[in-house]
Every structure is written in C-alpha cells, then in structure tokens.
C-alpha cells in the first residue's frame with residue numbers, strides 16, 4: 001500500500017493519461033477491450049480524470065533532472081514494484097471497472113535497457129498470460145535499445161517519449177544527462193515502425209498490432225522561458241514530421257528548491273496551459289496553422305481570451321460570416337461555434353434558412369458568436385466595433401464563464 | 414384530446430402510435446398504465462402491445478430515418494425528461510408528415526428535443542460505463558449497484574458483455590429495481606429486489622465478499638488520493654464531471670468510518 005502511494009504520487013505529474021484511439025476487441029472470452037474512445041472512470045479533487053492506473057515501476061533514478069521528483073539528488077522515499085505486483089493490480093482494478101488500463105512509466109533504474117526490459121515484461125504478461133485487451137501505454141525510456149522498443153510496440157497501445165522541455169537549451173539546463181536527440185531518435189524510429197505495421201495490416205488484417213494508438217509526448221510549460229511560439233512550433237513539428245497523435249502540456253508544478261527553476265509556491269500556470277490545449281485543439285480539428293495563432297510580433301497566446309477569439313479579432317475583415325451560405329471551414333472559425341456545432345449548422349440549413357433563434361435553440365454560444373455572423377438578411381452590427389471594443393464587450397458579457405476557465409479539460413470537449 | 418393508456422414498454426408505445434394513426438387521432442396524451450388514471454373523464458383508449466403493429470410502425474420509421482434517428486427516438490423513451498411520449502409523438506408526426514428524412518431539421522422543436530433527450534441519455538449511459546464499481550463476492554460474482562436518472566441498462570449491457578466476457582457480473586439499477594446479469598454466456602434481465610434498504614449492513618457485506626475485496630477497495634482509494642495534485646485543486650470541476658448524486662456508489666468516494 002505504501003509502495004502504491006509513493007509510486008502513484010510520483011507519476012501524477014505526467015499528464016498523458018488519455019486512453020483513446022485504440023481499438024482492441026475482446027477475443028475468445030478474454031478480459032477487456034478498448035473501444036477507441038476513452039472512459040474517464042473517476043475525477044480527482046483537482047478535477048482531472050482517472051482513466052488509467054498510472055504508476056511508476058520505480059522512482060529510483062540514476063539521472064538528475066531538476067524538474068522531476070524522482071531525480072537522484074531529491075531526498076524522497078524510494079520504492080519499486082515487481083512485475084507480478086503491477087500485473088495483479090492492473091487486473092484487479094480493471095475487473096472492478098476502476099480503470100481502462102495501465103499507464104506505466106519509470107525512473108531509470110540501473111540502465112535504460114534494464115528498466116525498459118521490465119516494462120516490456122509487464123505488458124507481455126498482461127497480454128499473453130492474462131489475455132488482457134485493455135489499454136496499455138508504456139513510456140519508452142530514452143536510451144533503451146531499438147529491439148526493446150520494438151517489442152514494447154507489439155504489446156502496448158501507445159508509446160510515449162517525453163521531450164519535457166520545448167528547446168534543447170532548457171533541456172541542457174535542467175536535465176544535463178539528456179539531450180533532444182535521445183528523445184527524437186526513438187520517436188523517429190517509432191514513426192517508421194508504426195507506419196510500416198500500419199501498411200502491413202492494410203494488406204493483411206491478421207498482422208500484429210503495433211502501438212495502434214500511436215505515440216505522444218509531453219512538454220513541461222512554465223519551468224523555463226520559452227514563448228508559446230517556441231512551444232507551438234515544436235508541436236507543429238511533432239504533428240507534421242513525427243506523426244504524433246497527441247502533445248500534452250504540463251504546467252510546471254514547483255516541486256524543488258533549485259535556482260534554475262521557479263520557486264516553490266509559484267502558482268501553476270494553469271490558464272496558459274489551458275490556452276495551449278485550446279490552440280492545440282485548433283491545430284488538430286479546426287484547420288488552423290500554428291503561425292496563425294502566434295507569430296514573432298505576438299509570440300504568446302493571450303491569457304484573457306481564447307486563441308480562436310484572439311484570431312477572429314485580428315481578422316475582423318473576414319467577418320461577418322453568412323451562416324446560411326459559408327463553407328464549413330469558415331463557420332468553424334466563428335468564435336462561439338464549435339466544430340460539432342458547425343456541422344450541425346451545415347446540416348440544419350438544408351431544411352430552412354437559419355435565424356438567430358434556431359442557433360440559440362441549437363445551443364450555440366450566440367452571445368459571443370452574434371458579432372461574427374450574418375443571416376442573409378442585412379446585419380451590420382459588427383461594423384460599429386473596433387477589435388478592442390468588441391473584445392471588451394465579449395469579455396464583459398462572459399465574465400462568469402471566464403472566471404471558471406481553469407482546467408486543461410474543461411472547455412475543450 | 415384522447416388519452417391512450419399503454420403498458421409502459423417501448424413496443425407498447427409503438428403499438429399505441431399505430432392505433433393513434435389507425436383511429437386518425439392527432440391530439441393524444443400517452444399514459445403509462447401504472448400512472449394515475451385521473452383523466453378518465455376524457456376519451457380513453459387502452460392499447461395492448463402487439464408486436465406486428467409495433468413492427469409496422471418501426472418499419473415506417475426505418476423508411477424515413479437513419480438507424481441513428483431511430484435510436485434517438487428510443488433513447489428519448491429511456492430518458493427522464495418530462496412527458497417523453499409527448500415529444501416522441503410530435504417527432505413522429507413530423508417524420509411521417511414529410512416525404513424526406515427530417516432528423517437533422519434541428520430548427521424544428523421536436524427534432525431538437527429528441528436530440529437533446531437522446532444526448533442526455535447517451536451522456537448518462539457513458540457515465541455509467543465509467544462509474545459502475547464492481548465488488549467481488551465469495552462465489553466470484555462481480556456485482557455493482559447504480560442509480561441513474563435515465564433508464565440506461567439497455568444501453569450499457571453490450572459494453573459490459575464484451576468487456577467482461579470472462580467473469581460473471583450483475584449490474585443492478587436500485588431506482589428501477591431491476592438488473593442485468595451475465596452468466597458467462599448471455600446477459601439477462603433480472604427483476605429481483607436485490608437490495609432492500611438497510612439489509613446490507615457492513616457485517617453482511619464482509620460476510621459475502623471475497624476475502625481480498627476490501628483490500629483492493631482500499632488500494633483503489635489510496636491510489637485515488639495519491640494522484641491528486643494539491644496545487645491544482647478544483648472541486649468545482651470535479652463535481653461537474655462527477656456529480657455528487659453518483660458518489661454513493663463510488664468506491665473512491667466512500668469514506669471509511
């Protein structure tokens with residue numbers, strides 16, 4: 001029990017916990033399945049969801065990364081699970097419907113290969129001996145051999161290598177034992193392997209799965225000086241060049257007294273983190289390019305308004321958009337209209353000319369969206385506003401809503 | 414206005430719709446049999462469920478709606494909105510009154526109301542997939558008690574059947590007093606009053622539970638506590654995702670005396 005406390009506690013800062021994007025059917029009455037969408041089984045007092053048993057195999061570590069609780073020089077209690085213990089916990093939690101699966105990470109115990117080999121053994125035991133079809137996410141330990149990483153991909157749904165710091169410079173500063181190459185190399189390797197297996201399965205559906213949920217990574221935000229431009233630029237590379245499925249942003253929680261880092265007690269940059277997730281969402285689902293959201297003149301996202309509204313205010317010349325005739329892509333860009341709502345609008349307008357009351361009934365954030373849309377009838381309201389005045393107006397009307405914008409998950413879904 | 418009395422099942426309601434159309438009734442009020450019959454001073458039609466008639470209505474719907482549209486209607490029936498039959502009836506009238514598929518005509522009040530009700534049910538079904546907490550008994554049955562606002566068991570049954578194919582389980586809806594039971598072969602509906610209030614004392618629980626059950630519950634509570642980041646505490650957000658009304662049956666929220 002004490003072990004679980006230590007090793008769950010140490011793993012909690014890692015945010016890549018979602019269990020989606022993997023389908024694994026239950027075969028021959030084994031245990032469990034993965035449906036391709038995540039189920040959050042519980043929500044902690046910080047409002048984040050618990051969908052996986054997220055633990056470290058051990059918090060012993062030979063490295064000394066300044067932002068990490070498990071670093072060698074930190075004076076904390078150390079513990080380690082055995083392979084059997086992790087398997088037993090996973091199965092028993094899963095059978096009680098507490099979790100969707102396992103997310104297993106680890107400090108570097110002895111050597112990267114030694115650690116990685118144990119992670120792989122756990123996944124293998126779960127799949128082969130327990131006939132477990134739930135979700136498994138393994139951390140690929142930087143520096144582990146390609147053979148082990150390849151084997152991990154055969155049993156895990158997702159693999160992740162954390163880049164931790166958005167630039168090489170700050171990584172060098174805070175994690176002297178690491179460099180970006182150690183992270184990028186396994187990512188590149190995984191990209192090729194995943195694509196290769198994917199191709200093979202197209203031709204032969206019986207070919208083995210290989211990390212079907214792809215790979216993800218995490219960046220720590222606010223521990224060092226990077227701008228949102230640096231961060232989103234990196235993100236763009238991960239999505240476009242390395243085919244990552246998700247990039248996670250983790251607002252730095254000050255945990256160590258170290259003069260390279262924000263002091264203990266510095267608030268977690270939750271709003272900034274939230275804005276980054278919103279921007280990330282715009283990149284993945286709304287067809288925005290990262291440099292539409294941040295640029296060298298404004299390298300940081302605004303904190304007081306969300307990035308989509310920020311973009312719209314700078315492009316008032318494109319508005320108002322006629323919702324009865326405009327392209328889906330443009331409707332998606334209207335502040336207050338989500339991508340699902342945009343689809344609904346395009347479906348519903350086939351039946352009748354849409355008027356404001358229809359949109360209100362359809363649950364669209366009309367208060368905000370009205371300034372950016374037109375309804376075939378003449379509608380000239382927005383001409384009277386400058387971007388600044390419009391922003392003030394929207395902010396004033398939405399005060400209460402903004403005060404609530406705290407979490408990473410809150411306003412995204 | 415005609416009151417149509419039916420047996421409260423979905424098929425019964427479809428039969429009632431058939432009768433309403435056959436008798437050319439438009440202004441109708443559907444009442445489930447067990448409900449009050451106070452409005453008897455008005456014309457009342459009692460409908461007996463008839464599979465052939467129900468299927469004819471369904472076939473008519475299939476011609477005009479997608480599978481999803483039909484499912485939405487069924488979900489509305491399972492929902493806890495006020496007078497679901499009224500909304501369902503308006504929806505059906507709109508569907509049969511048009512030559513083409515109107516399920517995306519969201520500007521129409523009934524189409525939107527059905528969509529909303531269906532979403533409500535879907536959301537709660539999704540939540541119940543998440544919030545079911547099985548406990549293991551000595552005879553290796555995993556059982557869970559839930560009290561959802563909507564009648565979601567019919568919607569979540571397949572999910573649990575495919576997920577827990579190698580364990581016997583029972584999920585019991587304490588509000589509607591019926592459950593679904595999987596015996597390693599098939600899922601069936603069970604109507605027993607599984608948990609008369611007050612009888613399930615902790616002593617009895619300890620007696621019927623598997624010897625390791627308490628241990629795993631304790632481990633889960635311990636895990637749940639350890640993963641909270643105090644610096645990010647946000648109770649309001651927690652409640653938004655996991656409303657208090659569900660806590661009674663959530664292992665991690667049950668405080669040990």
Ligand code: SF4
Nearest residue numbers: 061063065068071107
């Ligand atoms: S290698 Fe990983 S576990 Fe070890 S100190 Fe660095 S971040 Fe922490």
